[in-house]
Amino acid sequence: xxxxxxxxxxYVVTFGAVATYAVWLARRARRVTxxxxxxxxxxx
Amino acid sequence: MIGEHVADTLATEPSAASDDVAxxxxxxRATRLLGAAAxxxxxxxxxxxxxxxxxxxxQRESVRILYVHVPSAWLAYLAFVVxxxxxxxxxxxxxxxxxxxxxxxxxxxxxxxxxxxxxVSGMLWGRLTWGVFWEWDARxxxxxFLFVTYVGYLxxxxxxxxxxxxxxxxxxxxxxxxxxxPLVHWSVRLWRSLHQExxxxxxxxxxxxxxxxxxxxxxxxxxxxxxxxxxVVHRQRTLAAEDAADDAGLDRALxxxxxxxx
Numbered sequence: 001x002x003x004x005x006x007x008x009x010x011y012v013v014t015f016g017a018v019a020t021y022a023v024w025l026a027r028r029a030r031r032v033t034x035x036x037x038x039x040x041x042x043x044x
Numbered sequence: 045m046i047g048e049h050v051a052d053t054l055a056t057e058p059s060a061a062s063d064d065v066a067x068x069x070x071x072x073r074a075t076r077l078l079g080a081a082a083x084x085x086x087x088x089x090x091x092x093x094x095x096x097x098x099x100x101x102x103q104r105e106s107v108r109i110l111y112v113h114v115p116s117a118w119l120a121y122l123a124f125v126v127x128x129x130x131x132x133x134x135x136x137x138x139x140x141x142x143x144x145x146x147x148x149x150x151x152x153x154x155x156x157x158x159x160x161x162x163x164v165s166g167m168l169w170g171r172l173t174w175g176v177f178w179e180w181d182a183r184x185x186x187x188x189f190l191f192v193t194y195v196g197y198l199x200x201x202x203x204x205x206x207x208x209x210x211x212x213x214x215x216x217x218x219x220x221x222x223x224x225x226p227l228v229h230w231s232v233r234l235w236r237s238l239h240q241e242x243x244x245x246x247x248x249x250x251x252x253x254x255x256x257x258x259x260x261x262x263x264x265x266x267x268x269x270x271x272x273x274x275x276v277v278h279r280q281r282t283l284a285a286e287d288a289a290d291d292a293g294l295d296r297a298l299x300x301x302x303x304x305x306x
Contacts (some may be wrong), residue, residue, distance in 0.1 A: 014165060026071075028288060029281065
């Protein structure tokens with residue numbers, strides 16, 4: 001059914017985009033904070 | 045000073061919570077709980093949006109796309125309003141705390157993501173309902189313009205200069221860009237539009253929606269709000285770390301130059 005492809009596609013695009021951004025963000029955060037001293041990371 | 049502290053340590057928990065924090069990354073116990081809650085919300089949204097909620101009398105099954113389309117649009121609006129408020133707090137408070145600038149930048153970036161999702165999911169819904177992916181309709185055109193404006197905002201943030209220069213110019217832009225949101229929201233009333241008018245936030249307060257459909261939409265709003273909060277907290281912390289790394293690099297370069305001269 002044509003409708004199912006569009007409907008499921010909209011959910012895949014939505015959660016896929018958020019998940020891709022979240023993974024990119026987590027990897028970038030790990031890379032950037034690796035060499036920083038603790039005082040530069042006020043959340044720790 | 046309180047505002048500066050809040051902005052610099054957005055969602056920072058008490059030190060007791062940091063015992064199990066990894067040495068790298070921006071996660072804490074609270075953000076892990078937030079992320080888990082967001083995942084539960086997403087699972088609920090998928091179950092209700094794709095399964096339990098009924099088909100619409102007129103739109104039939106395509107109404108299920110609206111359970112991701114509408115929350116993403118609302119969260120994009122919220123993200124851009126947060127960007128403007130944080131920019132105002134940076135610009136008009138005497139401390140000019142860079143933490144507010146980072147909140148603004150983080151929120152705008154997540155807002156662009158949600159606005160992009162709004163456009164794509166809206167195109168898929170439009171193809172099923174109108175028979176076309178895109179029409180140069182007032183709502184669609186103003187939404188696309190809002191998206192491009194905030195992509196431009198992010199580009200301006202990436203220009204060179206000091207952190208304070210970046211914060212000042214992007215804050216001014218954010219305060220101007222947010223004025224587009226009422227235009228986008230009211231475009232369906234200001235001009236003849238293919239896009240339907242509001243179903244929930246109606247001026248007469250009469251919600252024209254089935255109970256289970258309304259509940260599913262509510263689940264979507266909660267799930268997207270949790271995702272937004274998780275993403276903004278992590279992005280704000282990453283921006284703070286990037287700024288600190290920039291400063292450390294500049295300090296090292298200055299020290300090396302002084303050593304050469306000396």
